Amino acid sequence: MGRVSQDLIRIKGGEEQGSKVSRLLFPEIRQTKKDWNLIDMRSNKIFLRISNSTRSLIRRIYYFFGLRKYESTETYKELIPAEITAGKFYALIGQIASQSDVETILEIGSSSGEGSTRALVEALRSKPQSIKQVHCLEVSKERHEKLASYLKVDSRFYPHRMSSVKASDFPPFEEIELFHSKGHTKISRIHIDTVKSWYKKDLQYLYDNPKLTPQSDRGNLITGIDWIKNIYRIPIFDFVIIDGGEFTGMAEYEYLQNSKYIALDDTNSFKNWQVREYLLQHKSYILVDEDIQERNGWAIFFNTLHKI
């Protein structure tokens, strides 16, 4: 990945280094099974113009009196509302999926199938004879079960309960803290402690569910992405949708370099901000379309080395 600028390269020190770093930073990560409260982004707007310490004080008082609106205690056990349900991004996902030059599709973060997956299902319903393989990755057991039941009517869809990446692919939390402090994206409106709780929750789920990252014959951990590539003999996907965990967009892209079309959700957040920045500079990729403000932003890129 020669062209990725130094500040985008994550600290990687061997197979399990990343997870060791996380455990060192958060020694309690294996011991607790807390549900972490997710904070409503919108209600953070008011805090942006106030200094950090004042913000923190207000926040404490706010919590103390129970005035704050909580956005449930989302855990991976829960089904969550679909996100990509309409609009231009939804339409473009369907349009690209139904093109005749697109045969292999990978969706990361299918949830229970009612968002971006539905865009794919509806687009391909009108093309029952087309040769397609759509691989859907989802870590949550409950969401995956609902997804699999939704997809069973179309044999071109393959729902996999696997993780796109390994725990060691997570960037160190310091990188997220630094990114957060720069205020590039909407994630900076969320308190860093909340972001840290999301990070812990994501890693904890991978540690608690080791089968999400299967082992190769040689005993190495392999990602869901590489597993699909190997089993289905797909060296390069025609179309990938990256909408999985908040911290792993760049890691996922690294496994998917050279894909023909790349759709990124949440470009106005940590998830895919770096990937968008990287692809905007990339000499082979061109921006098909984007909206940095709709929800948390989205973008679609096309690799000009491929033929349409």
Ligand SMILES: C[S@@+](CC[C@H](N)C(=O)[O-])C[C@H]1O[C@@H](n2cnc3c(N)ncnc32)[C@H](O)[C@@H]1O
């Ligand atoms: C933002 S939601 C996806 C929303 C969905 N695309 C839609 O349009 O409604 C992200 C999903 O990614 C899943 N996820 C998180 N980390 C993942 C990983 N490493 N591999 C696969 N799925 C992951 C989460 O369980 C969650 O359901």
